[in-house]
Amino acid sequence: xxxxxxxxxxxxxxxxxxxxxxxxxxxxxxxxxxxxxxxxxxxxxxxxxxxxxxxxxxxxxxxxxxxxxxxxxxxxxxxxxxxxxxxxxxxxxxxxxxxxxxxxxxxxxxxxxxxxxxxxxxxxxxxxxx
Amino acid sequence: xxxxxxxxxxxxxxxxxxxxxxxxxxxxxxxxxxxxxxxxxxxxxxxxxxxxxxxxxxxxxxxxxxxxxxxxxxxxxxxxxxxxxxxxxxxxxxxxxxxxxxxxxxxxxxxxxxxxxxxxxxxxxxxxxxxxxxxxxxxxxxxxxxxxxxxxxxxxxxxxxxxxxxxxxxxxxxxxxxxxxxxxxxxxxxxxxxxxxxxxxxxxxxxxxxxxxxxxxxxxxxxxxxxxxxxxxxxxxxxxxxxxxxxxxxxxxxxxxxxxxxxxxxxxxxxxxxxxxxxxxxxxxxxxxxxxxxxxxxxxxxxxxxxxxxxxxxxxxxxxxxxxxxxxxxxxxxxxxxxxxxxxxxxxxxxxxxxxxxxxxxxxxxxxxxx
Numbered sequence: 001x002x003x004x005x006x007x008x009x010x011x012x013x014x015x016x017x018x019x020x021x022x023x024x025x026x027x028x029x030x031x032x033x034x035x036x037x038x039x040x041x042x043x044x045x046x047x048x049x050x051x052x053x054x055x056x057x058x059x060x061x062x063x064x065x066x067x068x069x070x071x072x073x074x075x076x077x078x079x080x081x082x083x084x085x086x087x088x089x090x091x092x093x094x095x096x097x098x099x100x101x102x103x104x105x106x107x108x109x110x111x112x113x114x115x116x117x118x119x120x121x122x123x124x125x126x127x128x129x130x
Numbered sequence: 131x132x133x134x135x136x137x138x139x140x141x142x143x144x145x146x147x148x149x150x151x152x153x154x155x156x157x158x159x160x161x162x163x164x165x166x167x168x169x170x171x172x173x174x175x176x177x178x179x180x181x182x183x184x185x186x187x188x189x190x191x192x193x194x195x196x197x198x199x200x201x202x203x204x205x206x207x208x209x210x211x212x213x214x215x216x217x218x219x220x221x222x223x224x225x226x227x228x229x230x231x232x233x234x235x236x237x238x239x240x241x242x243x244x245x246x247x248x249x250x251x252x253x254x255x256x257x258x259x260x261x262x263x264x265x266x267x268x269x270x271x272x273x274x275x276x277x278x279x280x281x282x283x284x285x286x287x288x289x290x291x292x293x294x295x296x297x298x299x300x301x302x303x304x305x306x307x308x309x310x311x312x313x314x315x316x317x318x319x320x321x322x323x324x325x326x327x328x329x330x331x332x333x334x335x336x337x338x339x340x341x342x343x344x345x346x347x348x349x350x351x352x353x354x355x356x357x358x359x360x361x362x363x364x365x366x367x368x369x370x371x372x373x374x375x376x377x378x379x380x381x382x383x384x385x386x387x388x389x390x391x392x393x394x395x396x397x398x399x400x401x402x403x404x405x406x407x408x409x410x411x412x413x414x415x416x417x418x419x420x421x422x423x424x425x426x427x428x429x430x431x432x433x434x435x436x437x438x439x440x441x442x443x444x445x446x447x448x449x450x451x452x453x454x455x456x457x458x459x460x461x462x463x464x465x466x467x468x469x470x471x472x473x474x475x476x477x478x479x480x481x482x483x484x485x486x487x488x489x490x491x492x493x494x495x496x497x498x499x500x501x
Binding site for chain 2: 004
């Protein structure tokens with residue numbers, strides 16, 4: 001699975017992609033692989049203000065629940081409603097159709113603190129070897 | 131996403147390398163490094179409900195008790211009546227503390243009149259062994275025999291069809307909770323018609339050196355039935371649908387068999403046994419709390435440890451919960467005051483600070499005789 005170079009990543013295994021003023025957020029391929037078949041997604045409503053590193057939802061498989069943390073601060077502008085009936089999109093296409101929310105970007109400096117694709121893959125490899 | 135904790139080194143079963151080579155996701159359980167899933171929990175769960183699955187349960191502990199008064203020792207420490215067992219018969223029982231709480235739940239097998247095999251939980255095996263050895267006025271020989279046994283579980287409606295190909299023993303005629311000793315896939319084994327899935331099936335105890343070969347033999351024998359290797363993830367969802375207790379969840383040192391809905395393993399009429407006084411009182415006076423089943427009515431999945439609310443007030447905790455692959459609903463067990471345990475009772479489960487509607491329902495959630 002490829003980790004797009006234009007995305008940024010967190011140590012909690014979320015990704016963020018910025019297009020103009022709007023950021024799209026999802027969980028990484030590694031995260032969905034660890035979780036297994038996703039059966040349920042809990043997301044905030046549009047208009048919810050997210051604080052960087054704050055838990056804002058959850059992705060659940062049969063065996064586990066994972067909180068999702070905001071990679072940056074901002075206001076939710078859209079949620080991926082397709083996931084209600086088809087949460088498996090997170091497994092099938094975690095970096096694309098399995099996106100979770102779109103949000104405004106309060107502070108572009110917060111993006112600088114995130115990992116690049118290369119750093120994230122090194123982080124995952126190190127975590128697996130620990 | 132939280133990283134998994136790694137504390138003391140985990141013990142491998144004889145099948146550890148095989149699991150890893152098969153791509154299993156491994157997890158620490160009861161001090162052992164165990165496969166939680168291979169392909170996925172749902173596929174493995176469904177295989178056991180509709181076909182057959184194979185589990186490595188070598189983490190389970192075995193304790194052997196021998197001697198002219200072996201049965202007296204077992205009956206003095208366990209709640210069920212071992213004296214009513216015949217050779218080749220097994221029973222589910224509780225190893226209880228003086229307060230009537232569970233030190234462990236276990237299967238008691240009578241190998242011979244003076245020889246019992248106890249199958250206990252991985253995490254409790256050393257404590258169980260020391261408790262039994264330390265409370266043995268019957269001069270019985272007590273052995274922690276776990277090192278001598280690997281254990282494989284063949285479970286599902288097709289388990290008999292697969293297992294009978296591997297042994298000359300009469301498995302067709304073997305009743306539920308009976309066992310036989312003999313060759314299985316060429317290995318000296320104990321084959322019991324028991325399980326922890328709510329399906330028909332067998333649990334096979336065999337020497338650890340035979341485990342890998344026997345695993346392959348079972349997988350080959352079950353190829354026509356599309357037998358699947360199954361991990362602890364499916365084992366948990368299967369036992370939950372069948373509303374079977376898991377130590378540390380539904381039962382623990384503070385929970386009595388009556389509170390756990392396991393009154394049928396308490397034989398107050400037999401000889402004195404550890405914990406009997408408290409149980410006799412509970413039997414007379416009734417329990418104040420007990421394990422109840424629930425189903426989510428609102429959108430959300432309950433998980434172990436979540437709070438159960440009634441009118442906004444905490445009345446209990448979820449002991450085990452999960453989406454149910456067989457039912458397609460979100461189910462769980464919880465410990466509640468008896469006044470909240472009536473069928474149809476509305477409660478709420480607190481899920482990430484949100485209150486979600488649920489309803490008390492009868493258990494088991496899944497019964498193979500009805501499905």
